[in-house]
Protein backbone atom coordinates (compact mmCIF):
# COMPACT_ATOMS: atom_id res chain seq x y z
CA UNK A 1 0.00 0.00 0.00
CA UNK A 2 1.16 3.50 -0.74
CA UNK A 3 1.31 5.52 2.45
CA UNK A 4 1.36 9.29 2.65
CA UNK A 5 4.84 10.74 2.27
CA UNK A 6 4.70 12.21 5.73
CA UNK A 7 4.05 8.76 7.21
CA UNK A 8 6.86 7.16 5.22
CA UNK A 9 9.35 9.77 6.36
CA UNK A 10 8.40 9.44 10.01
CA UNK A 11 10.95 7.80 12.31
CA UNK A 12 9.81 5.54 15.13
CA UNK A 13 10.64 6.79 18.62
CA UNK A 14 14.11 5.34 19.33
CA UNK A 15 13.72 5.42 23.08
CA UNK A 16 10.47 3.46 22.97
CA UNK A 17 12.11 1.00 20.52
CA UNK A 18 15.08 0.32 22.83
CA UNK A 19 12.78 -0.27 25.78
CA UNK A 20 10.71 -2.68 23.67
CA UNK A 21 13.86 -4.57 22.59
CA UNK A 22 15.09 -4.84 26.18
CA UNK A 23 11.66 -6.11 27.25
CA UNK A 24 11.58 -8.75 24.52
CA UNK A 25 15.06 -10.02 25.51
CA UNK A 26 13.86 -10.14 29.10
CA UNK A 27 10.83 -12.15 28.03
CA UNK A 28 13.31 -14.70 26.60
CA UNK A 29 14.77 -15.03 30.10
CA UNK A 30 17.85 -12.87 29.49
CA UNK A 31 18.75 -10.68 32.45
CA UNK A 32 18.87 -7.20 30.90
CA UNK A 33 19.61 -3.99 32.77
CA UNK A 34 17.59 -1.30 31.02
CA UNK A 35 18.85 2.26 31.07
CA UNK A 36 16.52 3.14 28.21
CA UNK A 37 13.50 4.42 30.10
CA UNK A 38 12.42 8.01 29.73
CA UNK A 39 10.15 7.99 32.76
CA UNK A 40 10.49 8.02 36.55
CA UNK A 41 10.45 4.57 38.13
CA UNK A 42 8.41 5.77 41.15
CA UNK A 43 4.73 5.07 41.55
CA UNK A 44 2.33 8.00 41.19
CA UNK A 45 1.83 9.44 44.71
CA UNK A 46 -1.21 8.05 46.61
CA UNK A 47 -2.99 11.40 47.09
CA UNK A 48 -3.00 11.90 43.32
CA UNK A 49 -4.30 8.40 42.54
CA UNK A 50 -7.02 8.85 45.16
CA UNK A 51 -8.47 11.86 43.31
CA UNK A 52 -8.83 9.87 40.10
CA UNK A 53 -10.59 7.05 41.95
CA UNK A 54 -12.92 9.63 43.50
CA UNK A 55 -13.59 11.06 40.03
CA UNK A 56 -14.62 7.63 38.73
CA UNK A 57 -16.96 7.14 41.71
CA UNK A 58 -18.45 10.61 41.17
CA UNK A 59 -19.14 9.84 37.52
CA UNK A 60 -16.70 12.45 36.24
CA UNK A 61 -16.36 10.27 33.16
CA UNK A 62 -17.66 12.38 30.28
CA UNK A 63 -16.21 14.81 27.75
CA UNK A 64 -14.88 18.00 29.29
CA UNK A 65 -13.94 21.37 27.79
CA UNK A 66 -11.47 20.69 24.96
CA UNK A 67 -8.50 22.49 26.53
CA UNK A 68 -9.13 21.17 30.04
CA UNK A 69 -11.50 22.10 32.86
CA UNK A 70 -11.27 25.52 34.49
CA UNK A 71 -10.14 24.12 37.81
CA UNK A 72 -7.11 22.50 36.18
CA UNK A 73 -6.26 25.61 34.19
CA UNK A 74 -6.46 27.59 37.44
CA UNK A 75 -4.13 25.09 39.14
CA UNK A 76 -1.62 25.58 36.30
CA UNK A 77 -1.96 29.39 36.49
CA UNK A 78 -1.42 29.24 40.27
CA UNK A 79 1.60 26.93 40.03
CA UNK A 80 3.33 29.17 37.46
CA UNK A 81 2.58 32.22 39.60
CA UNK A 82 3.69 30.68 42.90
CA UNK A 83 6.83 29.06 41.52
CA UNK A 84 8.01 31.71 39.08
CA UNK A 85 5.93 34.87 39.53
CA UNK A 86 4.52 34.33 36.02
CA UNK A 87 1.08 35.84 35.44
CA UNK A 88 -1.17 34.06 32.96
CA UNK A 89 -4.93 34.10 32.66
CA UNK A 90 -6.87 30.90 32.05
CA UNK A 91 -7.35 31.74 28.34
CA UNK A 92 -3.56 31.66 28.03
CA UNK A 93 -3.43 28.03 29.14
CA UNK A 94 -4.42 24.81 27.39
CA UNK A 95 -4.15 21.19 28.44
CA UNK A 96 -3.41 18.28 26.10
CA UNK A 97 -2.77 14.53 26.23
CA UNK A 98 0.81 14.86 27.47
CA UNK A 99 3.43 17.51 26.74
CA UNK A 100 4.34 15.61 23.57
CA UNK A 101 0.83 16.27 22.31
CA UNK A 102 1.06 19.89 23.46
CA UNK A 103 4.23 20.30 21.38
CA UNK A 104 2.57 18.63 18.40
CA UNK A 105 -0.36 21.06 18.58
CA UNK A 106 2.05 23.99 18.80
CA UNK A 107 3.98 22.96 15.70
CA UNK A 108 0.75 22.35 13.76
CA UNK A 109 -0.73 25.77 14.51
CA UNK A 110 2.49 27.78 14.11
CA UNK A 111 4.47 26.27 11.26
CA UNK A 112 4.01 26.51 7.51
CA UNK A 113 5.86 24.94 4.59
CA UNK A 114 9.26 26.55 4.27
CA UNK A 115 9.48 27.74 7.87
CA UNK A 116 12.67 26.87 9.71
CA UNK A 117 12.82 25.93 13.37
CA UNK A 118 16.12 26.09 15.23
CA UNK A 119 16.80 23.19 17.57
CA UNK A 120 20.05 22.98 19.55
CA UNK A 121 21.48 19.43 19.51
CA UNK A 122 21.58 17.07 21.35
CA UNK A 123 17.80 17.36 21.29
CA UNK A 124 14.80 15.35 22.39
CA UNK A 125 14.07 12.90 19.55
CA UNK A 126 10.53 14.16 18.95
CA UNK A 127 11.22 17.81 18.03
CA UNK A 128 12.57 17.36 14.48
CA UNK A 129 9.87 14.81 13.65
CA UNK A 130 7.08 17.11 14.74
CA UNK A 131 8.58 19.99 12.78
CA UNK A 132 8.73 17.75 9.66
CA UNK A 133 5.12 16.69 10.22
CA UNK A 134 4.11 20.35 10.07
CA UNK A 135 5.91 20.67 6.72
CA UNK A 136 8.64 22.86 8.18
CA UNK A 137 12.39 22.34 8.39
CA UNK A 138 14.37 21.63 11.58
CA UNK A 139 17.75 23.38 11.66
CA UNK A 140 20.07 22.10 14.34
CA UNK A 141 22.89 23.84 16.19
CA UNK A 142 25.34 21.15 17.31
CA UNK A 143 26.86 21.44 20.77
CA UNK A 144 29.38 19.24 22.58
CA UNK A 145 30.29 18.45 26.18
CA UNK A 146 32.96 21.17 25.90
CA UNK A 147 30.12 23.70 25.37
CA UNK A 148 28.29 22.24 28.36
CA UNK A 149 25.84 21.00 25.70
CA UNK A 150 24.46 24.52 25.41
CA UNK A 151 24.11 26.86 22.51
CA UNK A 152 24.93 30.56 22.72
CA UNK A 153 23.34 33.80 21.59
CA UNK A 154 26.11 34.17 19.03
CA UNK A 155 25.59 30.75 17.48
CA UNK A 156 21.87 31.36 17.39
CA UNK A 157 22.45 34.64 15.57
CA UNK A 158 24.57 32.85 12.98
CA UNK A 159 21.86 30.27 12.32
CA UNK A 160 18.88 32.58 11.86
CA UNK A 161 17.69 33.12 8.27
CA UNK A 162 14.71 35.10 6.92
CA UNK A 163 12.77 31.80 7.08
CA UNK A 164 13.40 31.13 10.77
CA UNK A 165 10.13 31.10 12.65
CA UNK A 166 10.91 29.62 16.03
CA UNK A 167 13.54 28.36 18.45
CA UNK A 168 12.95 25.27 20.57
CA UNK A 169 14.59 25.31 23.98
CA UNK A 170 14.57 22.36 26.38
CA UNK A 171 16.16 22.82 29.76
CA UNK A 172 17.01 20.92 31.84
CA UNK A 173 17.70 18.89 28.74
CA UNK A 174 16.73 15.41 27.74
CA UNK A 175 19.22 13.79 26.90
CA UNK A 176 22.12 15.75 28.49
CA UNK A 177 20.79 17.15 31.78
CA UNK A 178 22.31 20.53 30.88
CA UNK A 179 20.41 23.65 31.83
CA UNK A 180 20.69 27.36 31.07
CA UNK A 181 21.38 30.10 33.60
CA UNK A 182 19.25 33.22 33.65
CA UNK A 183 22.05 35.22 32.04
CA UNK A 184 22.51 32.77 29.18
CA UNK A 185 18.77 32.66 28.58
CA UNK A 186 18.55 36.44 28.52
CA UNK A 187 21.22 36.69 25.81
CA UNK A 188 19.61 33.96 23.72
CA UNK A 189 16.13 35.44 24.12
CA UNK A 190 17.34 38.89 23.13
CA UNK A 191 18.70 37.53 19.84
CA UNK A 192 15.42 35.68 19.29
CA UNK A 193 13.40 38.86 19.96
CA UNK A 194 15.60 40.96 17.65
CA UNK A 195 14.77 38.56 14.81
CA UNK A 196 11.09 38.22 15.69
CA UNK A 197 11.33 34.52 16.57
CA UNK A 198 8.92 32.62 18.74
CA UNK A 199 10.41 30.60 21.58
CA UNK A 200 8.95 27.20 22.32
CA UNK A 201 10.30 26.36 25.76
CA UNK A 202 9.95 22.78 26.93
CA UNK A 203 10.50 22.95 30.69
CA UNK A 204 9.15 19.54 31.64
CA UNK A 205 12.17 18.87 33.91
CA UNK A 206 11.90 22.23 35.72
CA UNK A 207 11.56 20.53 39.11
CA UNK A 208 14.11 17.77 38.49
CA UNK A 209 17.20 19.83 39.30
CA UNK A 210 20.23 19.21 41.53
CA UNK A 211 22.94 20.80 43.58
CA UNK A 212 21.13 24.09 44.14
CA UNK A 213 20.49 24.68 40.44
CA UNK A 214 17.84 27.36 39.87
CA UNK A 215 15.30 27.00 37.07
CA UNK A 216 14.27 30.22 35.30
CA UNK A 217 11.45 30.10 32.77
CA UNK A 218 12.54 32.14 29.77
CA UNK A 219 9.04 33.70 29.74
CA UNK A 220 9.74 35.24 33.16
CA UNK A 221 12.59 37.40 31.83
CA UNK A 222 10.46 40.22 30.38
CA UNK A 223 6.97 41.00 29.11
CA UNK A 224 8.25 41.17 25.56
CA UNK A 225 9.79 37.69 25.80
CA UNK A 226 6.69 36.31 27.51
CA UNK A 227 4.53 37.53 24.61
CA UNK A 228 6.66 35.55 22.14
CA UNK A 229 7.12 32.43 24.24
CA UNK A 230 5.05 29.30 24.56
CA UNK A 231 5.94 27.56 27.80
CA UNK A 232 5.42 23.79 27.77
CA UNK A 233 5.24 21.61 30.84
CA UNK A 234 3.27 18.70 32.23
CA UNK A 235 2.85 16.36 35.16
CA UNK A 236 4.59 13.28 33.67
CA UNK A 237 8.10 13.77 34.99
CA UNK A 238 7.62 15.87 38.14
CA UNK A 239 4.83 13.76 39.61
CA UNK A 240 5.69 10.40 38.05
CA UNK A 241 2.51 10.46 35.97
CA UNK A 242 3.68 9.46 32.48
CA UNK A 243 0.73 7.17 31.82
CA UNK A 244 -1.89 9.73 32.76
CA UNK A 245 -1.15 11.91 29.72
CA UNK A 246 -1.47 15.47 30.91
CA UNK A 247 0.68 18.23 29.44
CA UNK A 248 0.05 21.92 29.04
CA UNK A 249 1.08 25.13 27.33
CA UNK A 250 0.98 28.71 28.55
CA UNK A 251 1.37 31.46 25.99
CA UNK A 252 -0.24 34.07 23.76
CA UNK A 253 -4.07 33.72 23.68
CA UNK A 254 -4.19 33.50 19.87
CA UNK A 255 -1.81 30.51 19.86
CA UNK A 256 -3.71 28.84 22.71
CA UNK A 257 -7.03 29.37 20.99
CA UNK A 258 -5.72 27.88 17.71
CA UNK A 259 -4.39 24.88 19.66
CA UNK A 260 -7.83 24.39 21.20
CA UNK A 261 -9.45 24.52 17.76
CA UNK A 262 -7.01 21.90 16.44
CA UNK A 263 -7.41 19.69 19.50
CA UNK A 264 -11.17 19.94 19.15
CA UNK A 265 -10.86 18.21 15.78
CA UNK A 266 -8.30 15.61 16.89
CA UNK A 267 -8.45 14.22 20.41
CA UNK A 268 -10.90 16.57 22.15
CA UNK A 269 -10.22 16.84 25.88
CA UNK A 270 -7.44 15.05 27.74
CA UNK A 271 -8.83 12.24 29.93
CA UNK A 272 -11.31 13.59 32.48
CA UNK A 273 -9.97 11.43 35.33
CA UNK A 274 -6.37 12.43 34.63
CA UNK A 275 -7.38 16.07 34.80
CA UNK A 276 -8.71 15.56 38.33
CA UNK A 277 -5.50 13.76 39.29
CA UNK A 278 -3.40 16.55 37.78
CA UNK A 279 -5.25 19.18 39.85
CA UNK A 280 -4.21 17.31 42.99
CA UNK A 281 -0.64 16.96 41.68
CA UNK A 282 -0.34 20.71 41.12
CA UNK A 283 -2.31 21.94 44.16
CA UNK A 284 -1.53 19.21 46.67
CA UNK A 285 1.42 18.70 48.97
CA UNK A 286 4.65 18.99 46.97
CA UNK A 287 6.83 17.00 49.41
CA UNK A 288 6.79 13.87 47.25
CA UNK A 289 8.49 15.85 44.46
CA UNK A 290 11.42 16.66 46.73
CA UNK A 291 11.69 13.05 47.85
CA UNK A 292 11.82 11.77 44.26
CA UNK A 293 14.38 14.40 43.23
CA UNK A 294 16.48 13.55 46.31
CA UNK A 295 16.53 9.92 45.21
CA UNK A 296 17.48 10.87 41.63
CA UNK A 297 20.27 13.07 42.99
CA UNK A 298 21.88 10.16 44.89
CA UNK A 299 21.79 8.01 41.77
CA UNK A 300 23.16 10.83 39.63
CA UNK A 301 26.09 11.31 42.02
CA UNK A 302 26.89 7.61 41.90
CA UNK A 303 26.54 7.09 38.15
CA UNK A 304 28.54 10.17 37.09
CA UNK A 305 31.43 9.25 39.37
CA UNK A 306 31.35 5.61 38.31
CA UNK A 307 31.25 6.35 34.57
CA UNK A 308 34.05 8.89 34.83
CA UNK A 309 36.17 6.29 36.66
CA UNK A 310 35.96 3.94 33.65
CA UNK A 311 39.01 4.22 31.41
CA UNK A 312 38.09 5.86 28.08
CA UNK A 313 34.68 7.20 29.15
CA UNK A 314 33.94 10.81 30.04
CA UNK A 315 30.63 11.82 31.51
CA UNK A 316 29.24 15.36 31.50
CA UNK A 317 27.95 16.46 34.92
CA UNK A 318 24.19 17.08 34.57
CA UNK A 319 22.30 19.79 36.44
CA UNK A 320 18.86 18.29 35.94
CA UNK A 321 16.56 15.64 34.39
CA UNK A 322 17.41 11.95 34.96
CA UNK A 323 19.87 11.12 32.21
CA UNK A 324 23.60 11.11 31.70
CA UNK A 325 25.11 11.46 28.24
CA UNK A 326 28.64 10.02 28.37
CA UNK A 327 31.10 10.37 25.51
CA UNK A 328 31.91 6.89 24.17
CA UNK A 329 33.75 7.93 21.02
CA UNK A 330 37.14 6.75 22.32
CA UNK A 331 35.88 3.19 21.83
CA UNK A 332 35.10 3.70 18.17
CA UNK A 333 37.48 1.66 16.02
CA UNK A 334 37.68 -1.14 18.61
CA UNK A 335 36.26 -4.63 18.02
CA UNK A 336 34.56 -7.55 19.75
CA UNK A 337 34.21 -11.05 18.24
CA UNK A 338 35.50 -9.59 14.99
CA UNK A 339 32.76 -6.92 14.94
CA UNK A 340 33.97 -3.35 14.71
CA UNK A 341 32.36 -0.50 16.65
CA UNK A 342 32.17 2.52 14.36
CA UNK A 343 29.42 4.67 15.85
CA UNK A 344 26.95 5.08 18.70
CA UNK A 345 24.52 2.57 17.21
CA UNK A 346 27.25 -0.11 17.05
CA UNK A 347 28.28 0.79 20.58
CA UNK A 348 24.70 0.38 21.82
CA UNK A 349 24.48 -3.02 20.09
CA UNK A 350 27.75 -4.04 21.74
CA UNK A 351 26.47 -3.08 25.20
CA UNK A 352 23.23 -4.97 24.67
CA UNK A 353 24.96 -8.13 23.40
CA UNK A 354 28.05 -8.20 25.61
CA UNK A 355 27.01 -6.36 28.80
CA UNK A 356 23.26 -7.09 28.58
CA UNK A 357 22.68 -3.39 29.19
CA UNK A 358 20.25 -1.27 27.16
CA UNK A 359 21.12 2.38 26.43
CA UNK A 360 20.07 4.74 23.61
CA UNK A 361 22.55 5.77 20.87
CA UNK A 362 23.45 9.46 20.79
CA UNK A 363 22.81 9.76 17.06
CA UNK A 364 19.07 9.50 17.82
CA UNK A 365 19.41 12.79 19.70
CA UNK A 366 21.44 14.34 16.90
CA UNK A 367 24.80 13.78 18.63
CA UNK A 368 27.14 11.05 17.40
CA UNK A 369 29.80 9.88 19.87
CA UNK A 370 27.55 9.63 22.92
CA UNK A 371 24.92 7.35 24.46
CA UNK A 372 22.05 8.25 26.75
CA UNK A 373 21.77 6.40 30.04
CA UNK A 374 18.62 6.93 32.10
CA UNK A 375 19.07 6.60 35.86
CA UNK A 376 15.32 6.44 36.46
CA UNK A 377 15.86 2.94 37.77
CA UNK A 378 16.85 1.48 41.15
CA UNK A 379 20.32 2.01 42.65
CA UNK A 380 20.76 -1.77 42.56
CA UNK A 381 20.23 -1.85 38.78
CA UNK A 382 22.49 1.19 38.34
CA UNK A 383 25.34 -0.51 40.23
CA UNK A 384 24.83 -3.79 38.35
CA UNK A 385 24.52 -2.13 34.93
CA UNK A 386 27.52 0.17 35.27
CA UNK A 387 29.67 -2.72 36.62
CA UNK A 388 28.70 -4.71 33.54
CA UNK A 389 29.58 -1.81 31.23
CA UNK A 390 32.99 -1.51 32.92
CA UNK A 391 33.66 -5.26 32.49
CA UNK A 392 32.52 -5.37 28.86
CA UNK A 393 34.67 -2.38 27.90
CA UNK A 394 37.78 -4.14 29.29
CA UNK A 395 37.26 -6.90 26.73
CA UNK A 396 37.30 -4.56 23.73
CA UNK A 397 40.43 -4.73 21.64
Ligand SMILES: *Cc1c(COP(=O)(O)O)cnc(C)c1O
Pocket residue numbers: 038097098099100101124170173174202204234235236237242245246247
Ligand atom coordinates in the same frame (compact mmCIF):
# COMPACT_ATOMS: atom_id res chain seq x y z
C1 LIG B 1 9.10 13.13 28.56
C2 LIG B 1 9.29 14.37 27.79
C3 LIG B 1 8.20 15.07 27.21
C4 LIG B 1 6.79 14.55 27.12
O1 LIG B 1 6.18 14.17 28.22
P1 LIG B 1 4.63 13.78 28.21
O2 LIG B 1 4.60 12.46 28.92
O3 LIG B 1 4.15 13.70 26.82
O4 LIG B 1 3.97 14.86 28.99
C5 LIG B 1 8.44 16.27 26.57
N1 LIG B 1 9.68 16.75 26.47
C6 LIG B 1 10.74 16.13 26.98
C7 LIG B 1 12.07 16.74 26.82
C8 LIG B 1 10.58 14.92 27.64
O5 LIG B 1 11.66 14.26 28.10
